[in-house]
Amino acid sequence: MTSGVHPLRVVLVAPRNPLNIGAAARAMSNFGCTELRLVNPYEVAFREARSAVKAHKVLEKAEEFPTLGEAVADCGLVVGTTSIGHRALEHPLRRLEYGGRLIARKLVSTPVALLFGSEKFGLSNDDMSHCHWLMRIPTREEHGSMNLGQAVAVCLYEIVRNPAAAKPEPDSRRAARAGDLERITGLLGEILEHSGYVHERVEGSTELKLRRLVRRMKLNAHDAEVWLGMLRQIRWKLLS
């Protein structure tokens, strides 16, 4: 995981569906997170995890624990995920946007456990009492409960998310020079005049409109050359 020096431990509590375990493992592999722990999985369902394309390394390393307490014993922060519902929570509840930042920061100094409950019931009150705080994904109220594999993917994305990347990347393509844009404007004007689209080439307002139209194309240098080539050919055909 790029955001910390300690591992994030994804802990699935009593997962029932091997497809979901596989999907969780795949999302972990996508985001560079390798430590999967299972508490009391149903009938060792995780050995059957099938949808786990390229995630076999995560699944091979996965550890099984009889109790949640043992699964999180070596972690300095334990965070439970919840879709809340109508249960009154005894814990501080943080939205993923903020909780994800806290977890990423905490990973600098300690391993962190991120808990996901069973598909049907989520985390129990007993499970939650092992947590320092709870975290929720900002889903809409009428349909808050996410698929397990998708919930894992979204949480891991937020944790590896790079806030600095939310800014424009420098455009590697060189912008077209104003001289080329002016040549395009001129060629287009000539072509439209010869085509009968513009009747009075000399009319200034048309020229200004064309000039602005061409600037709004935001052409890069390469595309400007392509346009010049196309327009020259069209002009040649019209005048020949």
Place this chain on the structure above:
Amino acid sequence: MTSGVHPLRVVLVAPRNPLNIGAAARAMSNFGCTELRLVNPYEVAFREARSAVKAHKVLEKAEEFPTLGEAVADCGLVVGTTSIGHRALEHPLRRLEYGGRLIARKLVSTPVALLFGSEKFGLSNDDMSHCHWLMRIPTREEHGSMNLGQAVAVCLYEIVRNPAAAKPEPDSRRAARAGDLERITGLLGEILEHSGYVHERVEGSTELKLRRLVRRMKLNAHDAEVWLGMLRQIRWKLLS
């Protein structure tokens, strides 16, 4: 979708697996996005979409199109998703952190189409040529390709994500008063003295250590009262 006044249209191009279509629909329902479009789905697989808990509304409304051009015709911005791989891309490529912001902003003025390719091949060059730009989820290079339903979930999360929510939420619990912390410190000192843990109660350094220890507990008012009650009971038992 909370972030815009126009709809985001999730367009699945040639999806093969009904489970994935169902998972995409479920993620859409979770994040309040209702317009699903399918281009040339395999054998109308989307009617079988099974894992779509509570997503039947999205699936019922889903529209099928024979070509991508028709599926995106009414959109003012068309964005393709890709895991890049080793293909040289002819398009501007943006990371999800930035691309998601651009899409959320664009939804204020126009419908936007977000394209996902087939599970096996992703978007073709022909599909991509319909796009204004491409977007990638920041997965690790060695395993970039995400499960379709998970990719949809992560992209929608970033688009509805509220940057303002990435800040601490005000703590609703009142902090313990210093007076209560001092009473706890005093009681703990007495108990430790009676228990033989501290031999010389008068020794200032022990008292200072205890005082700091108690402050680091960051107690809220309610928990401070609970601690006072427990410590008083222990002292009573020790002295009786």
